Amino acid sequence: MLKRVASLFNCGLVVILLLLWVVWETSALPTSVFVVHCEPTRANPVMWIELTKLVAQAEARNIPLTLDFSPQWASMILADETKIALLESWIESGHEIGCHHHGYWGTKDRGSTWDGYTNTPLIQIDPEDLKRYQGTMDDYMALLTALPGERVSGCLGTSNSGDDVDYPCQLIYSTRGQALLDAVSQPTNVTLNGCDVWELSHALIASQDRGALADLYLETDDVNVFSVVGHVYNYAAFPDLFEQWFSFLASLDAMGTWRRTVSGVLGARTPSAQ
Numbered sequence: 001m002l003k004r005v006a007s008l009f010n011c012g013l014v015v016i017l018l019l020l021w022v023v024w025e026t027s028a029l030p031t032s033v034f035v036v037h038c039e040p041t042r043a044n045p046v047m048w049i050e051l052t053k054l055v056a057q058a059e060a061r062n063i064p065l066t067l068d069f070s071p072q073w074a075s076m077i078l079a080d081e082t083k084i085a086l087l088e089s090w091i092e093s094g095h096e097i098g099c100h101h102h103g104y105w106g107t108k109d110r111g112s113t114w115d116g117y118t119n120t121p122l123i124q125i126d127p128e129d130l131k132r133y134q135g136t137m138d139d140y141m142a143l144l145t146a147l148p149g150e151r152v153s154g155c156l157g158t159s160n161s162g163d164d165v166d167y168p169c170q171l172i173y174s175t176r177g178q179a180l181l182d183a184v185s186q187p188t189n190v191t192l193n194g195c196d197v198w199e200l201s202h203a204l205i206a207s208q209d210r211g212a213l214a215d216l217y218l219e220t221d222d223v224n225v226f227s228v229v230g231h232v233y234n235y236a237a238f239p240d241l242f243e244q245w246f247s248f249l250a251s252l253d254a255m256g257t258w259r260r261t262v263s264g265v266l267g268a269r270t271p272s273a274q
Contacts, residue, residue, distance in 0.1 A: 029258040030184075030220045031265050032249055033227040034058070035066045035175055035202055037100050037155065040115040042233050043072035048083070050236040055090060057239070061246040062256030064264065065090075066175075068100035068155050070115050071134070074143040088148045096261035099144045099154030099171060103163030104129070110159075115140075119165040137166050145170075153262040155229070158192055167193035173266045175227065177201035180208050183216055184224050187269050198270040200262065202227035205241055206234040214248045222258075225265055 036054065038047075051067075058065050067090070069077070077083040087097060102115040104125060116134030118125070125133070134140075145151050153173035158164060167174075174190070174197045176182075183203035190199050203213065205228050217226050228245065235242050249259065260268070 028222055029253055030217065030222050030224050030226045031258050031260050032217070033066065033200065033202065033225060033260055033262055033265055034063055034245075035068060035098070035155065035227065035229040035262065036235075037229060037231045038067065038069045038073040039100070039113075039231055039233065040070040040072040040102055041113050042231075043070065043076045047232050047236065048076070051232050052086070053239070054232065054235045054242065055095065057243060058095075058246060059093060061250040062254070062259065063246050063249065064094045064096070064256070064259055064261050066096045066098050066153065066262040068098040068153075068175075069144065069147065070100045070102065071117060071140050071143045072115065074147055078143070078146055084148060091149045094261070096153065096263055097147055097149045097151070098262060099141075099151055099156065099168075101140065101154065101156040101166060103157045103160065103166050105160040105162035106157040108160075117166070118163075120162065137168055140166075141168050141170065153266070156192075164193045167195055167197070169193070169195035171195075172197060173262050174199045175202050175229070175262055178204040178207060178229075180212055180216065183213060183226050183228060184220050185227065186224055187266055189270075198266045200225055200227050200266065202229040204228075205230040205245060206238065210241075210244070213245060217248075225269075227262075 055065060077087060091097065102112060104114050104118045104120050107114040114132055116132045117137055117140040119137050152171060154171045155175045156167055158167065158176065176199065180203050182201040185201040188199045190197050213228060220226050230242060
């Protein structure tokens with residue numbers, strides 16, 4: 001009888017030690033963020049299906065996503081009650097709906113496609129670009145705020161200072177960046193268009209060597225935030241890249257204790273949350 005009691009005690013002790021080890025391990029992890037950009041030129045039924053697959057894959061690994069929609073995606077969603085209902089369910093599951101903007105001047109620098117919205121005076125826009133004009137940033141925000149949930153964060157492409165005039169003060173949290181080392185950052189207070197904004201940087205998942213993000217994550221302490229961004233079209237082309245990253249995070253923290261949305265982490269770490 002005493003041997004049985006001793007055996008049970010030892011088993012219980014092992015379980016307690018294992019639980020303590022798990023708590024110690026996960027307490028040392030940096031908080032991770034994953035942002036999805038929904039590009040203005042990819043607002044179509046095929047990419048919508050890919051987005052639903054991406055969200056399902058993330059949910060299977062307890063990965064909360066920050067879904068940054070361009071106005072073209074917002075228009076597509078608002079025209080379909082089924083899509084609106086799905087967005088509502090995603091928000092209930094812990095995902096965030098943010099804003100994505102391709103500003104006029106930044107897209108000219110990068111050779112990408114302007115989404116048609118700007119506060120830049122029309123007289124400054126090249127005549128051949130005026131056909132893309134859709135409205136001011138008030139018009140932009142009217143579309144984005146019509147989506148379910150609250151809009152407080154976004155990636156508005158502020159690499160060119162000429163696009164600063166586009167920044168809406170409603171968005172108190174911002175993200176930027178693509179390079180590998182942009183994955184590691186701390187909340188930084190910046191001024192955009194006269195707005196007081198807290199910002200994180202993120203690395204583009206499709207631009208990194210396989211394993212590079214995981215290696216950098218393991219080298220990052222929990223003072224920092226580790227943020228990654230991907231496009232829906234990246235997922236459509238390389239779903240294994242996303243699954244590899246999601247599986248890696250889940251292997252370290254199955255319950256998702258150290259994973260947040262953009263507003264989730266910045267809201268907890270900045271004075272604006274007080």
